[in-house]
Amino acid sequence: MKHESTDQTKWYCDKCQRELELAKVKVKYMEGNFEVDLMKCPSCNQVFIDETLALGKMKEVEEGLEDK
């Protein structure tokens, strides 16, 4: 992935040289399938999770699933 600095940050897949697009991606937690919007390469389907999401709601989900 490489970062191009614009007002609306664009992300590119380094392997395919395609711009990532916002797309519905299936994630699986607790045997349940959920659909979330993530940046995805239209060619190889690799997804990108940005820092805000990783340290925000995704972290909240992981903490919520933490066992004792």
Added chain:
Amino acid sequence: MKRIISTTQSLCPVCLKRIKAIIWEKKEEAWMEKSCPEHGRFKALLWRGSIPMTKWVRNKIPATIKKTNTAVEKGCPFDCGLCAEHRQHTCTALIEVTQRCNLNCSFCFADANGNAEADLDLETIRRMYQSAMDTSGNCNIQLSGGEPTLRDDLPELIRIGHELGFSFIQINTNGIRMGEDEAYVSALKKAGLNSVFLQFDGTKDEIYKDLRGKPLLETKIKAIKNCQRYNIGVVLVPTLVSDVNDSDLGNIINFGLEWAPTVKGVHMQPVSYFGRIPNLPDEQKRLTLGDLIDKIEDQTQRRIRKDSFSPPGCENARCSFHGNYTVSENGELIAQVGISKCCGVETAEEGARKAKAHVLRKWSGVGPEPQDDGIKSAAVPAKDGWDAILDQINRHSFSLSAMAFQDVWNLDLNRVKDCCIHVVNPQGQLIPFCMYNLTDKNGHAIYRQQ
């Protein structure tokens, strides 16, 4: 064939002298045997179940108590606490705010009744809170008794706890006042009550008549409805007695699920023989954690499977089990398994942190819900995105757990040293729950009422 698993130390049930004990296993059972030079030989059942006790293991690197309250002089369990030999900090601190009670149960670890013993004053309770904070930091608090709701100033006690920095405050109650006095429930909520540990022995009035002396099922339902109204999380807590309510476990779990998400889970306590008891233990009838795991699987028709349960990361493995679930759209229970089992060696300190965070998250009330006079469905509406996942985790989680307290008959001092459930006495000492309540064959305590 009997196989000796380990040796440990215990107490003589008659004179409370510390004596050696052996633990042996035969087929699905594990027993403790010990001998007092003066009072003879004793044998107690520790475990019985299709999962062998030797497989119920979760080793931890012990914690070092940062601030001890007592010196090591006589040796465990006579120096509580906490002393330097203790191996775990407090996960839950209990404060008994009254010894009065509006029931007269056949089993009562506190041996509480209608006596007129004066309640602790606010300043004493403030000091007890502070001692828990100084020794173990922001642990979970359980206000207990006696029956804590007999105190009109219970909201004030909750407020003081939060002011001193405790995030999670729960009351341990029979639910009578919670069911009858909605204004009181509202005041508790306003004061910041997070959770109710509701004595809930079964789904039939016969069970309450037997254990509590009167039919109480309707009262319990009223209490749950009031908690639902004010978004206070409820944990159903059955005291399980063989041949009284051990065949009602599946019904209790189903009842809890019908009341989710107000009811956050079921926490089972197989009865222990300390405090006020109707009889000395019949060891063949003693309910062990292994028994409960098998009974749950059996009585839920394997809807809840035994492999969804784990030993604890905080207290000694033999003290408890727990399982976490989410309730799916069609009402099915989905086990959350294997999430914390990937990290190799664990520390007791990290186990305590996780246990505290888990209880705060899983047993607190959830956000506002639409009001409904009838039974709430546990079904989950379909949603998209991360919010739906968080909603599923936070609102529609359900926990099943059990804790086996130790009495003088089956006491293993190795387990005591790992204890994280501590009663704060009025002097500010933190005493492992079982040791605080432990009584000898004739009802004499080591710590209570000193």
